[in-house]
Amino acid sequence: MEKIAFLGLGRMGLPMARRLAAAGHPLTVWNRSPGRADGLAEAATAAEAVRGADVVVTMLSDPAAVAEVAGAIAARLAPGTLWIDMSSIGPAATAGLRERLPDGVGLVDAPVLGSVGPAATGDLVVYAGGEDADLDRARPVLEHLGRVRRCGGPGSGAALKVVVIGAIVASVAVVGEVLAVAEELGLSQELAREALTAGPLAGVVARAHSADSDFPVRLAAKDLALAGGGPVLSAAREVLLADPSIAERDLSAVVGSLRRR
Known part of the structure; x- marks a missing residue:
């Protein structure tokens, strides 16, 4: 099995790395803050982690973090190495990353949909974009992590995630606001939720009240920024950023925040 370097052991990265190790891949991990490896073979630096790796997997927080790691490791990647970036950084940053890679190094953009629970059980949705040969090679690795949706050429996975x-x-955010409106109009939250759940917003209502998801509001706001400056998404981002007290809480916290305003 191909030797993997896994960089980024945050909320999502650590359970994903554990799954790859459990599948039998020789695995070396690295995290900016050391001591999170939880028994996995940990390198002191990102450059050390990728030494001799066939596949590099990154699961980092934002475009700046990916760019920083690229600066540390890109020149050290040998021809034939495949980089699978599973961070949510958008298509523009993905294109910039591709431009920094040495000749002969492949790149698959493969951001995921799902939270910590699905990361641990291998039930993520993986949006994969890249050259056909790179996608074929990445698939056996990605299938340990979730259901792979092949999106098309380079950047298409990053774009679909956005x-x-x-x-x-x-x-x-919309569900949170209309529930606040319901309260102002004297309707019970139970009645409003029941009516919304009975219609096409059922899945959104369930996500808005999820008790087992772990997608911090600050990262949700970052993802909206990657989508550009459209009026609706920009307004939703302002809603998320308006209450700094929920920045590290799951996205569902925005519902209670809106009711308090």
Whole structure:
């Protein structure tokens, strides 16, 4: 099995790395803050982690973090190495990353949809974009982590993630606001939720009240920023940023925040 370097052991990265190790891949991990490896073989630096790796997987927080790691490791990647970036950084940053890679190094953009629970059980949705040969090679690795949706050429996985997460995050903010309106109009929350759940917003209502998801509001706001400056998504982002007290809480916290305003 191919030797993997996994960089980024945050909320999502650590359970994903554990799954790859459990599948039998020789695995070396690295995290900016050391001591999170939880028994996995940990390198002291990102450059050390990728030494001799066939596949590099990154699961980092934002475009700046990916760019920083690229600066540390890109020149050290040998021809034939495949980089699978599973961070949510958008298509523009993905294109910039591709430009920094040495000749002969492949790149698959493969951001995921799902939270910590699905990351641990291998039930993520993986949006994969890249050259056909790179996608074929990445698939056996990605299938340990979730259901792979092959999106097309380079950047298409990153682009689809922006589209889907933008719709989800903005819709959760809308549900939070209309529930606040219901309260102002004297309706019970139970009645309003029941009516919304009976219609096409059922899935969004469930996500807005999820008790087992872990998608911090600050990262949701970051993902909306990646979608650009459209009026609806920009307004939803302002809603998320208006209450700094919920920045590290799950997206569902925006519902209670809106009711308090």
